Amino acid sequence: MEIAVVGNEDFAYGFQLAGVRKTYGVSPKEMERVVEEIIQDESVGILVLKSDEMSSLSLGMRKRLTSLPRPVVIAVGGEEEEDLRSKVKRAIGIDLFKT
Amino acid sequence: MVLTEYKPTRSQLLLVRRTLRMAERGHRLLKLKRDALILEFFNVLNRAKEIRSDIVKRYRVAEERLAIAASVEGKVGVKSAAFALLKTPQLELSSRNVMGIVVPKIEAQSVRKGIHERGYGIIGTSARIDDAAAAYEELVEDIIVAAEIETTMRRLIEEIEKVKRRVNALEHRVIPELKETEKFIRQRLEETERENIFRLKRFKAAGG
Numbered sequence: 580m581e582i583a584v585v586g587n588e589d590f591a592y593g594f595q596l597a598g599v600r601k602t603y604g605v606s607p608k609e610m611e612r613v614v615e616e617i618i619q620d621e622s623v624g625i626l627v628l629k630s631d632e633m634s635s636l637s638l639g640m641r642k643r644l645t646s647l648p649r650p651v652v653i654a655v656g657g658e659e660e661e662d663l664r665s666k667v668k669r670a671i672g673i674d675l676f677k678t
Numbered sequence: 679m680v681l682t683e684y685k686p687t688r689s690q691l692l693l694v695r696r697t698l699r700m701a702e703r704g705h706r707l708l709k710l711k712r713d714a715l716i717l718e719f720f721n722v723l724n725r726a727k728e729i730r731s732d733i734v735k736r737y738r739v740a741e742e743r744l745a746i747a748a749s750v751e752g753k754v755g756v757k758s759a760a761f762a763l764l765k766t767p768q769l770e771l772s773s774r775n776v777m778g779i780v781v782p783k784i785e786a787q788s789v790r791k792g793i794h795e796r797g798y799g800i801i802g803t804s805a806r807i808d809d810a811a812a813a814y815e816e817l818v819e820d821i822i823v824a825a826e827i828e829t830t831m832r833r834l835i836e837e838i839e840k841v842k843r844r845v846n847a848l849e850h851r852v853i854p855e856l857k858e859t860e861k862f863i864r865q866r867l868e869e870t871e872r873e874n875i876f877r878l879k880r881f882k883a884a885g886g
Contacts, residue, residue, distance in 0.1 A: 580768070580769040580770065580771050581766060581767070581768070581769065582767055582769065582818065582821075582822075592753075592756070592757060592760070593740060593741065593744045593810070593814050594814060594818065595757065595760035595761070595763070596744070596756065596759070596760045596763070596807070596810055596811040596814045596815075597767065597811065597814035597815045597817070597818045598763045598765050598766045598767055598791070598815075598818075599766065599767065599818065600766050624769040624770075624771040624784065625769060625784070625821065625822065625825045627821055645832060648773070648780070648782070649771060649782075651771070651782050651784065651825045651826070651829050652825075652829075653821055653824055653825040653828060653829075655733060655737055655817075655821060656737055663828070663831070663832060663835070666832070666835050666836070666839070667723075667835055669839065670835050670838045670839040670842060671716070671719075671835075671838070675723060676727070
């Protein structure tokens with residue numbers, strides 16, 4: 580399986596230097612469509628998204644990405660994701676990511 | 679609130695008691711599961727925090743090195759070096775079970791490469807590209823580890839929330855309602871028994 584990287588042009592092309600072939604430099608508008616294509620692509624094991632651009636995805640898509648068994652999704656380029664942080668706060672009762 | 683689907687009969691009382699016992703046992707077990715999940719979550723959390731801060735640092739370094747390489751070689755130069763790369767990181771995605779939760783297990787190959795393995799010519803490119811490539815390889819390596827840990831953490835937290843909701847529902851709704859229903863049926867049966875005794879006494883008094 581491979582890694583796929585989706586984000587703006589500058590974010591995506593750096594990963595090509597690490598040998599990642601499936602890099603998609605896209606605008607926030609096209610992001611949803613590209614992510615959908617990657618979900619259908621069974622050769623992708625990890626999907627790397629730029630964290631501040633992840634919010635441009637619809638709520639339904641974001642929920643779908645976290646519940647899918649494949650690809651494993653990870654946001655890069657920021658601190659912990661806000662929804663993960665709020666989930667932890669809701670389940671445990673305190674903000675464990677607070678520094 | 680008394681559950682209305684139960685009629686005040688002895689068999690229903692036994693049924694309610696059985697259900698109550700089962701609910702209490704389930705509540706105890708779920709509480710144990712919740713505590714165990716929270717312990718597991720805290721183990722994962724520390725690793726997740728470490729790896730996340732590593733990623734933030736490595737991403738910054740990689741971005742800087744890429745910017746330097748692009749300013750020296752030009753964006754086209756960097757891209758052409760990237761196109762020459764022969765090996766792509768290969769992943770093997772499997773799953774493992776952590777206390778009933780299926781979490782991903784990722785194994786990777788060919789992430790970090792030596793200069794001679796990268797595929798582009800050493801003479802034709804500058805050391806800036808090597809630095810940027812090395813920084814991105816390190817970043818990808820961390821991303822693979824973080825993807826596994828963060829997904830495990832996310833699944834654990836979802837399960838904790840689910841178990842917590844069930845524990846609360848049992849503790850604050852199901853068990854009190856069943857207790858209330860049991861009390862109601864018991865009292866009604868006692869009342870019926872008292873009425874019967876009183877009726878018998880009246881018959882006896884009328885007959886005698």
